Amino acid sequence: MTDKKQNVWDMTLERLDSTMDLLNLTPGIRKYLRQPRKVLEVAVTVKMDNGDIDIFTGYRIQHNTNRGPGKGGIRYHQDVTRDEIKALALLMTLKCTVVGIPFGGAKGGIAVDPKKLSLKELENMTRRYTFEIINNIGPEKDIPAPDVGTNSQVMAWIMDTYSIDKGYAVPGVVTGKPIELGGSLGREYATSLGCVYTILSTLKVKEIDTTDLTVAIQGFGNVGYNCARILYDLGFIVVAVSDVDGAIFNNKGLNPYKVADHRDKTGSVKGYNDGEDIERDSLLTLDCDILIPAALENQIVQGNADDIKAKIIAEAANAPITPKAEKILVGNDIFVIPDTLCNAGGVTVSYFEWVQGNLSYFWSEREVKLRLRDIMDKAFYEVYKVAQDRKVDMRTAAGLLAVERVAKAIKLRGIYP
């Protein structure tokens, strides 16, 4: 079997196991971390516009809540499976721990292509899903946020449904809300800004001059577009971007703002007039300095890893590189900034949103950015130090740091009863 189709939960466990081997954890703690704390599967029944009903499978999974409430996005995508959500929940446990925020790991999703639903159907589905998982979420329990296929409007519907059930407004049940409902300034682009901060730290430790560096970005949704925009504003040359329908290239650089206008008008980045259309997946192997996968899992695999020319890969997406591919990349001296560090800016500003909501006191956009930079830089250098000290790659280092901290939290709390 090619690793393109390898089960992402198996891959995540494979990585967790090798980290736990290095830490010499006891068999009991190993079992504890390999097993999600709670797996909820629900039938989401929706009244469709044609008067009939349809049923979609939804999940909310908490991997670990020893360090705080569960935290993690909700994904609407046709390929969502229980195993995928389990893997993403485990990555959230590690991510929150790497950046030192007081949350555990959770994730949710519905197996649905949201583009095939009308706005009314999307709202009906979101509200019914919220109702089905309502006893498992809450500001002190488990706090959803946006992920692939969901956005601030979806969060607003979740908040409203939850609040109606409780009888009073509970903004803290979700993050990534609209600003008008208690969202945080900067949350929309926080994942991308955090990713850019980790790229800047990488360039610093590797003593690479930022002038004229070229970047290719896979995925032009929330994370991919904002990465492109922020890097473009900093003077990087964004030579290629892609979405599910195709990729575009211009060796002199694309203007992400204009590409976004084109995408909004036509539905895709394809056919942009100031660039040429290229084969979608060829973006990954373009000659460039920095590659940012910002779409889905299993994109850099055994079959294309050896053709990657970028010297730095920033994992804005979750799990875009398979373990087999990673061995090849490490062998080729490619520096990978792992997802649990690279895309942790989103959950960090989600944490800020939760804190601001609890205090009912909201910060300026500048303050959010400064605090985000503090946390991302601190996490980067902590992971980098472990990598240097233990002579391991950055993913292994991030894993060591996170798993050790979670194992400690489990031991300190002890096992009930």
Ligand code: NAD
């Ligand atoms: P999104 O739905 O806004 O965008 C996804 C983009 O990927 C779309 O442009 C889509 O067309 C594109 N895409 C899908 N399959 C593709 C393919 N095979 N090739 C090229 N492009 C493809 O989702 P998002 O919120 O931007 O999330 C992207 C990634 O970032 C996911 O892995 C997600 O888990 C991760 N992430 C998101 C956040 C967040 O705050 N939104 C936080 C952390 C991590």
